[in-house]
Amino acid sequence: MSAVISKTGLWDVDVTIGLTTHTKHRHVPSPVSALFKAPGPASILTFGPVALAAAVCRTATTRQARPRLLAGLQKSALAQLECLVSNDSAFELTQDFADLADTEKTLFAARCGAGITDLYMNALGYVWRANAACLSSALNPHADFLYGGGEVEGHGVVLAEAHGSFAANATAKTVTAEATRKYARQVKPYVNTGSSFGHVIHGYSDAFGSKPGTTGAFLSVAETLIPKPRKKVPPAPAGQIASGGGVSTAMALASHRSNFILMGLSQVVDWIDGIGRTGPIPSDAGPVAFVRMPYAGRWYLGSAFSIWPALLARWWRDGLWDDPVWRHHIVRDVLSRGFLGDAVGWFVMEETACRAFLNDLTGMIRSGGENLPERLDLPSFDPVGFGIGEGSLGRRADGTEYNYAMFRDGLALLGDPFRPRKLETRRWSPKEGFEG
Structure with a gap:
């Protein structure tokens, strides 16, 4: 598995997309969960190229499939994104898009639609994600993703349908119609239903579209209506009051399974699958190696082997990384001088988020996967590199x-991974937790 993106052709100009339309659709009862207040719509979504690349990868790997397949989907999605999106502040497809077969055009549009939806949902404040395949059989249409955290924490989860269209007839009207149609067919029937990740109490249908050969894009959102009360709201009935905080364990496992696939840490993914009863309990309980580094005022943990497999694996095996002289040589002469070619992106995780989840996972492993906690208390963060308005980009204090x-769950994609000069090592033991 790989946690790297390459710099070839990847655009570097921030893109701003205005919300074309926002429609609300009645539902009975409303609200499904008393006291739930949906966040207001994001009238403007601003994102950098690294953010869209990361979001496309996040959505491509948010499903219960073998890690090797999902890693392949990640690579193919990035390869398409790099050559098919123009380097412009207004969204525009390159001329290469016209050379794709119709099925490939549809696939690429769907991937971009899913990525934009993930950025939009994070911008609204939602933190955790899971695939919505659990809602019904494959024969029945249903929305794509479930989101938790933010305003919905303690109430349940929200449902999100993602749609992308790069058609010659794409207009504000057609994209709005698609958002509405998808809401009625794939979102509305599942609001106020149960799922393995929590009760679905609200829904969104996000449609993203652009006409090839033109500049600009359309983003339309259809959402469950929560009418303002006309009179004083009576006390909530028993069972409808918001439950305790934190994220459901099932949702946390689903979110971080995708994250660790992107980070290239298959050992962690195997333990998540074992605890979640979707795979065998691993027989190898050996430690997992992390690189710890400072970046933009925070500390992050990543897998050295995912970005520098053969080279660092040999150094690690030979014990050279633990020698300060050799470590200085590695950082100075190899990492800082771009010895490893065009790789300029690295999936990592904010340290406190990574430690909190893996320490909770250790507790579950020690219990043998029995009597799992219902909820986990995990940190969340303000997004960087995308968001509502201009203050969403990553900057240092000096500008x-x-x-x-x-993203809000702590996953990050570093566009310049060779920037840090101070690298440390950490180890996580599945049954003992972090060393140091």
């Missing part, structure tokens, strides 16, 4: 820009 994106 110097960093090229990265961080």
Whole structure:
């Protein structure tokens, strides 16, 4: 598995997309969960290229499939994104898009639609994600993703349908119609239903579209209506009051399974699958190696082997990384001088988020996967590299820009991974937790 993106052709100009239309659709009862207040719509979504690349990868890997397949989907999605999106502040497809077969055009549009939806949902404040395949059989149409955290924490989860269209007839009207149609067919029937990740109490249908050969894009959102009360709201009935905080364990496992696939840490993914009963309990309980580094005022943990497999694996095996003289040589002569070619992107995780989840996972492993906690108390963060308005980009205190994106769950994609000069090592033991 790979946690790297390459710099070839990847655009570097921030893109701004205005919300074309926002429609609300009645539902009975409303609200499904008493006291739930949906966040207001994001009238403007601003994102950098690294953020969209990361979001496309996040959505491509948010499903219960073998890690090797999902890593392949990640690579193919990035390869398409790099050559098919123009380097412009207004969204525009390159001329290469016309050379794709119709099925490939549809696939690429769907991937971009899913990525934009993930950015939009994070911008609204939602933190955790899971695939919505659990809602019904494959024969029945249903929305794509479930989101938790933010305003919905303690109430349940929200449902999000993602649609992308790069058609010759794409207009504001057609994209709005698609958002509405998808809401009625794939979102509305599942609001106020149960799922393995929590009760679905609200829904969105996000449609993203652009006409090839033109500049600009359309983003339309259809959402469950929560009418303003006309009179004083009576006390909530028993069972409808918001439950305790934190994220459901099932949702946390689903979100971080995708994250660790992107980070190239298959050992962690195997333990998540074992605890979640979707795979065998691993027989190898050996430690997992992390690199710890400072970046943009925070510390992050990543897998050295995902970005520098053969080279660092040999150094690690030979014990050279633990020698300060050799470590200085590696950082100075190899990493800082771009010895490893065009790789300029690295999926990592904010340290406190990574430690909190893996320490909770250790507790579950020690219990043998029995009596799992219902909820986990995990940190969340303000997004960087995308958001509502202009203050969403990653910058240092002195105004110097960093090229990265961080999502609310702590996953980050660093666009310039060779920037840090101070690298440390950490180890996580599945049954003992972090060393140091």
